[in-house]
Amino acid sequence: MLALLLRDLRLATRAGGGFGLSLAFFLIVTVLVPLGVGPEGGTLALIAPGVLWVGALLACLLSLDRIFALDREDGSLDLLATAPLPLEGLVTVKALAHWLTTGLPLTLVAPVLAVLLNLPPAGYGPLTLSLLIGTPALSFIGAFGAALTVGLKRGGLLLSLLVLPLYIPTLIFGAETARRGAEGLASETPLLLLAGITLGAVAILPFAAAAAIRVNLR
């Protein structure tokens, strides 16, 4: 298991492995929105928490197909499935590796990008906290979606389509936490709900994902 985690992290940080690229994507989305919406600081501050959450979500989403598809293409997945590892453990490790290389870095840079969107400084804390608690759910839900689509040639966009509805509760509570924080209101309730979603996803989805992989392999 540890070997698998280390391999995945190493693959991600190798050239072309995708680490840093989802960060870059997050950065770019945050840059594009003002270019599209217009430069007024007031408007931007208003939409900043939402845009940052949507940006983080999309950056996660785009790296989801790496979770299993690469292993499927080069045959590793067949071999791992016949190896002495429980498939549930495999899924958990892969989702964890995804979070470590995507969700965590996104959380860390979010406050910097918040500056670009003129988020009021009071909002930095809640934003970071909501991302820290919410992004693991994105990785685990994503791993489930990736498991569902692993058999398909370039399931990338189908994957997005399947996963996005599942992301909606996380997005709503996450963005709400950040928004209330930015406006100086109490944000405990959505934060608790967000934590609930994450715990639920971590506890249940590896089993569903493992079942989906079993089906897709045959």
Next chain:
Amino acid sequence: MLALLLRDLRLATRAGGGFGLSLAFFLIVTVLVPLGVGPEGGTLALIAPGVLWVGALLACLLSLDRIFALDREDGSLDLLATAPLPLEGLVTVKALAHWLTTGLPLTLVAPVLAVLLNLPPAGYGPLTLSLLIGTPALSFIGAFGAALTVGLKRGGLLLSLLVLPLYIPTLIFGAETARRGAEGLASETPLLLLAGITLGAVAILPFAAAAAIRVNLR
């Protein structure tokens, strides 16, 4: 050439081929933004043209890696490169197919999604027109980026990183056209500049892309 165009269109419309998926992605982004930003109609109307343009751009972007990577993986690209087709023609046809399966449908549904974001009705015309004129540039610039990254294992996110800065002028003029249109201002100037970018991209980028493919094949 025609055979290639037809094949690409047919592949795109087959199961898992990606047609309709970028549409769905566009739809979902437009749905996510109100969820993240909050439901106030005034704010939404203000940001609608920008969000729609950013959404269309991201939907385009996500389907870019299909342009060459699939053909590279299954060996078709080698075979096409040794076939009696000029590589520049190949690039043009592939970018055209990408536009027909992505940019054009996006343009057609944009007015419908604009309703969801409370865009004032006066803005529908300019929005559609700007997308119609601007999306071909997105496909051709994207084909260039895809050609640069075709040799790389899962260059997907790198591709985004390379292409997004190139998309910025298109986005600015496109969104500006739509925004001015929605506010009832004259929008000819940005529209003309947008058309200029598209023409330039269509005329020049196939050569750069063909050069990049030649380099990547060796």
Next chain:
Amino acid sequence: MLKVRDLGVSRGGISILDGINLMLAPGAALVLTGPNGIGKTTLLRTIAGLQPAAVGTVELPPEGLAYAGHTDGLKATLTVAENLTFWARVFGQDRIAPALDAMDIAALADRPAQNLSAGQKRRLGLARLLVTRRRLWLLDEPTVSLDTASVRLFAGAVRSHLAAGGAALMASHIDLGLGDAATTLDLAPYRAKLPVPGQGGGFDEAFE
């Protein structure tokens, strides 16, 4: 070690092989042959547990098996040694040097897998088998792309595996150079007949 009883396998809901009975004792090797598309790959995947059997049972050694398919499961950006170490760890082993030597790729140990030729990749794929330390091997066309010297290496590896009490089930179109060490089974006679009602396969036999 491996017991297959009355096995029937299917692809895409259509049963393609039927009534297969196999027994592999320790030290035995069996080569499956048969024309293209008869179902060798499907049979091996079914025995490996990668797809469910349509009918019949498969009995495996308790510690599991090592499977090697048409693709080698190599990561292009990792080096040969890193690839192999990973698989060794997954199977709870740690020494990779003997496997590298056995397949004559020790010289390539620090090369990224993407810079190998087709045959070198295949050899690395076979070295993976050696680090699993499983007693039962399932190999699908193991010698594709190998030159004659490497085929001999491979045959040697299989022989010592058998001598150490292992067993191997292989599919191949070409001679694996195992001589008397292996018996051959032609799958052609097991091609599935048109389905008999109520015998598994399609969705309630398409409602007969």
Next chain:
Amino acid sequence: MLKVRDLGVSRGGISILDGINLMLAPGAALVLTGPNGIGKTTLLRTIAGLQPAAVGTVELPPEGLAYAGHTDGLKATLTVAENLTFWARVFGQDRIAPALDAMDIAALADRPAQNLSAGQKRRLGLARLLVTRRRLWLLDEPTVSLDTASVRLFAGAVRSHLAAGGAALMASHIDLGLGDAATTLDLAPYRAKLPVPGQGGGFDEAFE
């Protein structure tokens, strides 16, 4: 038809084969052999124009050639007939029935390519050659995964191609069943020596 003079080929900036001279007249076939990693694939790709030659020249027939590599260039979701029709059109041809018959895959014509077995895919890849109507064929391990009957089909196709004035350059580790129709060239003697300064390859010969 094909003239290769003093060709040197390189991978990743390292020259691997050197001093290759080849001539193929119409009706001639040449099989390249040599151990794994000697550079067969690289040589074929260089002759096909997919990568530049380090030194030397390649003269091709004016109408171009047909190349078939390790991968078959098939689209998984298109049917056999659709795949083949596409390649025929690209090469300005339109009839695919003879090629389907020659490779005995007419029965599979309406099957999506993803539902073929390894050998059936390979046969479809070879059928693609037949529809190109090019006189020069470059084939990299064409008989991988083929059963003996299909190898014979393939040999027959090559023979009639030669009889019609075509030529073929192939790389293979196993016997292609062409008998006297083909000559064999072992590439081992052409392995590149340590680079001599000023002879292409590395960046200014790493400045000696």
Next chain:
Amino acid sequence: MSIWEYANPKRFMQTSSWVLPWVTGLAAMALVTGLTWGFFLTPDDYRQGSTVKIIYIHVPAAMMAINCWAMMLVTSLVWLIRRHHVSVLAAKAAAPIGMTMTLIALFTGAIWGQPMWGTWWAWDPRLTSFLILFLFYLGYIALWEAVEDPDTAADLTSVLCLVGSVFALLSRYAVLFWNQGLHQGASLSLDREEHVADVFAYPLWLTIAGFVLFFVALVLFRTRTEIRARRLRALEARERMA
């Protein structure tokens, strides 16, 4: 003797090894005097107070950020046309320097903006185009990192640099167009060039010269590293073959 002689790696290593200490020394001198002069010996601006001292870093860094891209464009063209390896390696060596300069201009600008405009960041055209420039540097460097084969990487990044330059110009124009008449804050301080009094101008020129020399020195140094890395690669490959 033609200038292309220096494109020979051996020649380049020889020449640069004795040029380098001189350039480094000059750069250090110019920077130390310029910055000391600017920081300690100039008065405060009547409006901007002591923040005016930031100009001695901000402006040279912004200039070098642009000039560095221009240099990469030229050296990439030389590679594409004349296939001189040293040229493209110099472009590769320069990119991280350009990116750092862009970052410095952005950070000092942002820090300066806080007291002057009351905000860290505004979507002012100049600021925005620098952000885009940063993205170009990032993409260029990422492409070098991602491609395994060095000659392939050289070709691809050079093409990217060419196309990117065209689009960088376009972006600059687009951004000016986009934010026209929307943002007033910037005009307050950015267009003061004519007003920069001599007391500020002399040390400024000195630091600009210092940044240019520093850039040259660091590019030479890093190019030497890149050339050695290529030789190392070639030797390793040769050893493997033998």
Next chain:
Amino acid sequence: MVELGKYAGTVLGAYGVSIALLLGLIGMSFRSSARIRRQLEAQEKRMGRHG
């Protein structure tokens, strides 16, 4: 010491960030230079001066 007034934090912050970035860049350059040089020397020693 010069009198920076109420903007001391701003000015020193700007100088600090810039100098940190520059030192970081220089440090990286030296590190990689030293690494490559070491590897190259080891390689040359192993292979004899010209391989």
